[in-house]
Amino acid sequence: MKRAELKITTAGDRELVMTRVFAAPRTLVFDAHTKPELVRRWLLGPPGWSMPVCEIDLRVGGRYRYVWRHDTNGAEMGMGGVYREIVAPERIVNTERFDAAWYPGEAVGTLVLVERGGSTTLTYTMHYESRAARDAVIKSNMETGVAASYDRLADLLASTPARGRA
Amino acid sequence: MQATHRLDTTFAALAHPTRRAILARLASGEASVTELGEPFAMSQPAISKHLKVLERAGLVSRGRDAQRRPRRLEPKRLGEATTWLERYRRLWEGNYQRLDALLHELKAKERNPR
Numbered sequence: 617m618k619r620a621e622l623k624i625t626t627a628g629d630r631e632l633v634m635t636r637v638f639a640a641p642r643t644l645v646f647d648a649h650t651k652p653e654l655v656r657r658w659l660l661g662p663p664g665w666s667m668p669v670c671e672i673d674l675r676v677g678g679r680y681r682y683v684w685r686h687d688t689n690g691a692e693m694g695m696g697g698v699y700r701e702i703v704a705p706e707r708i709v710n711t712e713r714f715d716a717a718w719y720p721g722e723a724v725g726t727l728v729l730v731e732r733g734g735s736t737t738l739t740y741t742m743h744y745e746s747r748a749a750r751d752a753v754i755k756s757n758m759e760t761g762v763a764a765s766y767d768r769l770a771d772l773l774a775s776t777p778a779r780g781r782a
Numbered sequence: 783m784q785a786t787h788r789l790d791t792t793f794a795a796l797a798h799p800t801r802r803a804i805l806a807r808l809a810s811g812e813a814s815v816t817e818l819g820e821p822f823a824m825s826q827p828a829i830s831k832h833l834k835v836l837e838r839a840g841l842v843s844r845g846r847d848a849q850r851r852p853r854r855l856e857p858k859r860l861g862e863a864t865t866w867l868e869r870y871r872r873l874w875e876g877n878y879q880r881l882d883a884l885l886h887e888l889k890a891k892e893r894n895p896r
Contacts, residue, residue, distance in 0.1 A: 622871055622875045641889075658883075
């Protein structure tokens with residue numbers, strides 16, 4: 617299979633944008649993002665983590681909740697949010713907040729799927745909360761606990777799989 | 783400042799195109815605020831404001847010359863930010879490669895439904 621490249625760029629003052637092409641129709645890509653039994657098979661991070669909790673109430677105002685657990689040391693990391701917009705199979709807007717958030721307030725994620733010739737281009741934009749909220753946190757001291765959980769995330773980010781684990 | 787907190791500040795600082803242009807200019811050598819303002823259609827206070835954000839993020843520091851107060855690039859901090867972004871990219875690439883495999887399987891099921 618042809619390797620598709622993941623692109624990450626910044627846009628505006630507070631956005632991070634990821635783009636990736638998948639060799640599948642967007643209905644399937646949409647399903648893979650919205651059906652728990654499918655989500656927990658790929659949204660896992662590095663090897664050694666599983667997703668014991670994956671709850672999705674796919675409607676505007678509905679909540680989702682993800683919890684990852686490390687298979688050997690039992691460490692857990694959770695996050696969740698609320699769906700703001702759902703246009704199947706092309707667009708989802710949801711809020712996102714980690715239990716031990718290292719950034720202020722909620723981030724808002726927008727998933728856009730565009731299908732062309734049987735392939736789907738995924739664009740995921742993370743929009744971080746107001747500059748005022750951000751500046752408030754920059755001025756304050758971060759609590760040790762938050763920093764520690766961020767370090768845990770950094771460890772998690774540091775060790776990534778060399779290949780897929782389907 | 784905490785390392786994590788610092789990284790947030792760095793990314794916020796890097797998010798603005800003018801600030802990235804300032805960093806690109808400083809990559810070719812130190813410059814005063816006036817010199818930095820020249821390529822931009824911007825007032826000196828506006829440039830100073832951007833510089834303050836870059837300084838707070840540790841991306842830019844001030845030279846010793848008290849008269850010119852030249853600004854210079856702090857490459858170490860920029861390196862930390864790119865390293866983070868690369869790790870983030872690798873994490874998501876791992877996820878998306880698993881998603882590729884899953885989609886492959888789902889397509890096969892669609893072709894041969896049981």
